[in-house]
Amino acid sequence: MRRRRRPSTHAEPHLMAHLRTMVWGPAEFVGLPPGWLLGEGILAGSLGAAAIVGTAVLGAWTGRPSLADGEAGLVCAVALALYVALVGAGRALIGVTALLGVCLALQAPQAAAGVVLAERGRVQSVVVTSVEGGRGPDREHGRYLCSVTDHDGVPLKVRIWRGCEVGTRPGDALAVVYDPEGRVPPRGAAPEGPGPLRDLAPWGAALIAATVTAVVRSYRLPGPS
Structure with a gap:
């Protein structure tokens, strides 16, 4: 009776190394990564x-919807993900870079509108006509939403949440900041604080860190000449 051969285990370490390289990148360096490689990752991110x-x-400043709505930002996020893929980054790090880039692109339009209003916005007083909140679909992120009219009695197309609180009633006055060129929608006037781009800082830092990691781990030792 012939004895069955047991599968060789010599190929298993090579298979695991191949999978690790495919998922996380080769990272074929000893000790700290080369400085130029870190610089490349920081620059790209x-x-x-x-x-x-x-x-x-x-887009918000010039009124171009394709830029202001974040579509161009999504293209930039895809381009960055393609770059880290072309340099040989691992699949997981390519996905993380793409995901963080998309998240940043989706968050950027609101912050960009805040930049425009902070630079050239003007403040005016409006009158509250109705307040929606509490239960139901009109409650967004725990906020109360005020429908308002300007000093001429013309309703604003957007509802205001800054300054609209549980105690706000129809007939109350609210301060809103608006763009005199009409390229971004008005919003409630906020007290002085950090810049409008502050909320993007964690997303931007995370995207840069992911890009640096992807680029660094893509490094392969030069082959024999």
């Missing part, structure tokens, strides 16, 4: 984040 946010700000 910074340019990608700046392009995503910058296109949104440019």
Whole structure:
């Protein structure tokens, strides 16, 4: 009776190494990564984040919907993900970079509108006509929403949440800041505080960190000449 051969285990370490390289990248260096490689990752991540946010700000400032709505930012996020894929990054890090880039692109339009209002916005008083909140679909993120009219009695197309509180009643006055060129919608006037881009800082930092990690781990030792 012939004895069955047991499967060789010599290929298993090679298979695991191949899977690890495919998922996380080769990272074929000993000790700290080369400085130029860190610089490349920081440059790529910074340019990608700046392009995503910058296109949104440019779109809000000039009134170009394709830029202001974040579509150009999504293209920049995809381009950054393609870059880290082309340099040989692992699949997981490519996905993380793409996900963070998309999240930043989706967050950028609101912050870009805040930049425009902070730079050229003007404050005016409006009158509350109705307040919606509490239960139901009109309650967004735990906020109360005020429908308002301007000093001429013309209703604003957007509802205001800054300054609209549980004690706000129809007939009350609210301060709103608006763009005299009409390129971004008005919003409730906020007290002085950090800049409008502050909420994007964690997303931008995370995107840069993911890009640096992806680029660093893509490094392969030069083959024999």
